[in-house]
Amino acid sequence: MLHADGVLGDGAGESVPDFDLTAWPPPGAVAVRTDDAYELLHKQGYDYGPVFRGLKAVWRRGDDVFAEVALPEQAHGDAERFGLHPALLDATMHALGVGEDVTGDEPTELPFSWTNISLHAAGARSLRVRLSPQGASSFSLSLADQDGAPVATVGGLMFRPVSVEQLGGSGVGGGLHEVVWRPLVSAGVVDGADVGSPVVFEVPSVGVGVGPVVGVRSVLGGVLERVQGWLADEEGGGGPLVVVTRGGVSVGAEDGVDVCVAPVWGLVRAAQAENPGRFVLVDVESSGGVFGDVAGVVLGSGEPEVAVRGGEV
Numbered sequence: 001m002l003h004a005d006g007v008l009g010d011g012a013g014e015s016v017p018d019f020d021l022t023a024w025p026p027p028g029a030v031a032v033r034t035d036d037a038y039e040l041l042h043k044q045g046y047d048y049g050p051v052f053r054g055l056k057a058v059w060r061r062g063d064d065v066f067a068e069v070a071l072p073e074q075a076h077g078d079a080e081r082f083g084l085h086p087a088l089l090d091a092t093m094h095a096l097g098v099g100e101d102v103t104g105d106e107p108t109e110l111p112f113s114w115t116n117i118s119l120h121a122a123g124a125r126s127l128r129v130r131l132s133p134q135g136a137s138s139f140s141l142s143l144a145d146q147d148g149a150p151v152a153t154v155g156g157l158m159f160r161p162v163s164v165e166q167l168g169g170s171g172v173g174g175g176l177h178e179v180v181w182r183p184l185v186s187a188g189v190v191d192g193a194d195v196g197s198p199v200v201f202e203v204p205s206v207g208v209g210v211g212p213v214v215g216v217r218s219v220l221g222g223v224l225e226r227v228q229g230w231l232a233d234e235e236g237g238g239g240p241l242v243v244v245t246r247g248g249v250s251v252g253a254e255d256g257v258d259v260c261v262a263p264v265w266g267l268v269r270a271a272q273a274e275n276p277g278r279f280v281l282v283d284v285e286s287s288g289g290v291f292g293d294v295a296g297v298v299l300g301s302g303e304p305e306v307a308v309r310g311g312e313v
Contacts, residue, residue, distance in 0.1 A: 011118060014118060017118075017120060017142070017150040017153055019130065019142040019144070019150070019153070020148065021128045021130060021142065021144040021148045022144075022147070022148030023148075024068075024128055024148065025057075025059055025066070026059055026061060026066045026130070028061050029059035029060060029061035029064075029066055030059060030060055030061070031057070031058070031059050032058040032059060032060055032095075032098055032099050032100070033098070033100075034055060034056070034057060034058050034098055036098075037055050037058075037094065037097070037098045038053055038055075038094075040097055040098055040102055041094060041097045041098075043105070044097055044105075044106050044107075044108055045108030046094075046097070046108065048094075050072060050074075051071070051072055051074070051075050051087045052087045052090055052091065053072070053091075054069040054070055054071055054072070054087060054088060054090075054091030054094070055067060055068075055069055055091050055094040055095060055098075056068045056069060056070055058095045058098055058099070060099065063132070063133050064130055064131065064132050064133075065095050065096060065129075065130070065131040066095075066128070066129060066130050066131075067092060067094070067095035067128075067129040067131070068126070068127070068128060068129070069088060069091035069092055069094070069095075069126065069127050069129060070088075070091075070125060070126035070127070071085055071087060071088050071125050071126065075087060076125055079123050079124065079125045080122075080123045082122070082123070083119045083122045083123075084119060084122070084124060084143075084151065084152055085124070085125075088124065088125070088126075088127060091127075092127060092129045092131070092141060092143065093111070093131075093157075095129065095131065096131065096139075107161045108161065108162055108163075109137060109159040109160060109161050109162065110159060110160065110162050111157055111158075111159060112158050112159060112160040113156070113157070113158040114154060114156070114157055115154075115155050115156040115157075116153070116154065116155025116156060117152070117153070117154050117155070118152060118153050119151070119152050120149075120150040120151055120152060120153070121145065121149065121150065121151045121152075124143075124145050124151050126145070126146050127143050127144065127145065127146075127151060128143070128144045128145070128146070128148065129141065129142070129143055129144075130142040134156055137158060137159040137160070138156055138157065138158040138159070139156075139157050140153075140154060140155055140156060140157070141153065141154035141157060181251045181252075181307060183312055183313070184297065184298075184301055184303065184306065184313040198239040198240050198241070198242045198280070198295070198299055199230075199239065199240075199241050199242065200242045200244060200291060200295075201223075201226055201241055201242065201243050201244065202244045202291075203219060203222070203223055203243060203244065203245045203246075203248070203261060203264055204219070204222065205219075205246060205247075205258065205260070205261065206218060206219060206260045210260075212259050212260060215259075215260030216259070216260050216263055218260075219260050219261060219263070219264060220263055220264065220267060223243070223264050223267055223268070224267065226241075227241070227243075227267070227268065227271050227279070230278070231271075231275060231278070240277060240278055240279055240280045240299070241278065241279050241280070242279075242280045242282055242291070242295075242298075242299075243264065243268050243279060243280070243281055243282070244282045244283075244284060244291050245258075245261050245264055245265070245281070245282070245283045245284075246258065246261065246283070246284055246285070246286045247261055247262075247283070247286045248261045248262055248264055248265050248281075248283045249262065249265055249283045249307055251283075251307045251309055252309075255309075256286065258286070265281060265283075265305070268281050269281070269305075272304055279304070280298065280299065280303075280304060280305070280306075281304065281305035281306070282298060282305075282306055282307070282308065283306075283307040283308070284307075284308045285308070285309060285310075290308075291308065293311070294308055294311070294313050297313050298313060301313070
């Protein structure tokens with residue numbers, strides 16, 4: 001199924017933006033009430049969380065709509081991560097949903113087609129916006145920073161109506177999937193000695209006071225080196241490398257997860273996908289968990305990943 005397509009260019013030969021938003025508020029424009037903006041948008045089918053509620057002011061001049069949008073303070077640190085923060089870009093379109101002529105009974109419409117998009121500056125926390133109609137449900141966008149310097153232009157943005165059923169349809173009967181850990185039935189499994197000679201690698205925990213960024217890098221670096229070495233040397237005489245973690249996954253609501261160790265499961269799962277049968281993931285309790293007592297059951301089961309809690313696999 002095709003979800004989207006597009007064309008990316010290098011901007012060669014692109015002309016200098018021809019809009020000017022240095023005079024602000026826009027001369028000759030009439031202010032539009034915005035204190036109930038998100039109530040109106042909610043009636044139209046849009047439900048925005050706090051980071052996406054960036055609309056600050058709206059003006060109209062003829063058919064053009066002008067707006068001032070800004071990221072909330074808690075999102076300022078993320079602005080530099082993007083060419084244009086998605087919540088800030090989304091907020092530029094909220095101005096179309098307010099005004100004296102808006103009742104809240106309008107159909108829900110979503111952006112469908114973007115054309116001729118150019119980014120002129122990155123990392124903006126706030127924007128001045130001009131939306132100019134280009135036909136039915138289509139607009140061009142001119143975006144500038146708080147001093148009026150160009151940030152981005154969109155030659156054409158076309159909206160299409162969407163139904164509540166389309167928004168809510170998940171294709172799986174409306175239910176949510178979840179991971180459920182089930183007890184391993186040990187009857188009939190073979191002894192660990194019958195599946196080769198495993199090598200056990202216990203993932204070390206990080207020291208007290210080590211931050212998550214440093215901790216994750218340290219732990220993953222050690223595991224990656226061990227995994228690569230295992231594959232390069234083809235150790236083990238046919239047995240798997242058993243990677244044992246403590247607090248790497250949560251089996252129940254009472255379980256805690258070590259954020260520095262949890263990424264190990266993603267890394268080893270990738271190695272398992274590329275090298276079937278070469279790795280087994282085992283998570284034991286953070287304190288007192290022992291793998292040796294259940295090694296035969298774990299390896300005999302043939303399961304690629306297991307957790308041990310209270311002696312139960």
